[in-house]
Amino acid sequence: xxxxxxxxxxxxxxxxxxxxxxxxxxxxxxxxxxxxxxxxxxxxxxxxxxxxxxxxxxxxxxxxxxxxxxxxxxxxxxxxxxxxxxxxxxxxxxxxxxxxxxxxxxxxxxxxxxxxxxxxxxxxxxxxxxxxxxxxxxxxxxxxxxxxxxxxxxxxxxxxxxxxxxxxxxxxxxxxxxxxxxxxxxxxxxxxxxxxxxxxxxxxxxxxxxxxxxxxxxxxxxxxxxxxxxxxxxxxxxxxxxxxxxxxxxxxxxxxxxxxxxxxxxxxxxxxxxxxxxxxxxxxxxxxxxxxxxxxxxxxxxxxxxxxxxxxxxxx
Numbered sequence: 001x002x003x004x005x006x007x008x009x010x011x012x013x014x015x016x017x018x019x020x021x022x023x024x025x026x027x028x029x030x031x032x033x034x035x036x037x038x039x040x041x042x043x044x045x046x047x048x049x050x051x052x053x054x055x056x057x058x059x060x061x062x063x064x065x066x067x068x069x070x071x072x073x074x075x076x077x078x079x080x081x082x083x084x085x086x087x088x089x090x091x092x093x094x095x096x097x098x099x100x101x102x103x104x105x106x107x108x109x110x111x112x113x114x115x116x117x118x119x120x121x122x123x124x125x126x127x128x129x130x131x132x133x134x135x136x137x138x139x140x141x142x143x144x145x146x147x148x149x150x151x152x153x154x155x156x157x158x159x160x161x162x163x164x165x166x167x168x169x170x171x172x173x174x175x176x177x178x179x180x181x182x183x184x185x186x187x188x189x190x191x192x193x194x195x196x197x198x199x200x201x202x203x204x205x206x207x208x209x210x211x212x213x214x215x216x217x218x219x220x221x222x223x224x225x226x227x228x229x230x231x232x233x234x235x236x237x238x239x240x241x242x243x244x245x246x247x248x249x250x251x252x253x254x255x256x257x258x259x260x261x262x263x264x265x266x267x268x269x270x271x272x273x274x275x276x277x278x279x280x281x282x283x284x285x286x287x288x289x290x291x292x293x294x295x296x297x298x299x300x301x302x303x304x305x306x307x308x309x310x311x312x313x314x315x316x
Contacts, residue, residue: 035060043122045072051247105155145189182295233290
């Protein structure tokens, strides 16, 4: 009897959510105001992090900018302040260092207040075949691309839970939902980041913390200096994305409280096919799209100095 009742409830909920999604396709959701919210962006010193900071400042949000590159971070701070009458705070922080994350987080809480929108954006990419990837770069990929998310969430989530208010944003990757040749350590770390963010989203749902929102972002390659040499066979299907476009889509997703943002939209079709096609058929599709060789001529913005910044080494 319980099975019949539970199944009926499930079908009813499915129908309700289906109708709701159709309505929202016709009449889009309104965008929430973030005036006065405290937005923390890791890897804010350049690239996507800088673009998001400028956009959030123009919307009236106060900003906390983290980057290991203090000069780049201060430039982002200056540009953000030009966009509105908002408070902007820049902190030097190596997000791969747990103790440093906790130390700087304590400074933020004392000097700025409780972060209400947390955007884990900092990342690193090696771009080598697996056996050519140095051990220390495998470790750094995991420290920065996923473990840093654990430390920032531990630092700022308790206040969100107490207030039942906040927004957690994970910048994962298309390489976090599908393996790509030449990105073994990067894919593994981004898969982990995606899984962590999704699991925590469900955990907060169970805890009835429904006013803490989650957005998980999975873009394909972004057109920055670090993508130099990357190729795409069919730009209309899998374009190398413009940073400005990606930043605006992320901001819109946060304002509309989307849980998943996958770019470009064709990736949704490809991911569906991945689940229903045979392995050989999927490999044939990958070869058709040129994904198997997209990293073959990858050069990126390589530096001999191991101290290069998080955002300089950001890939997706």
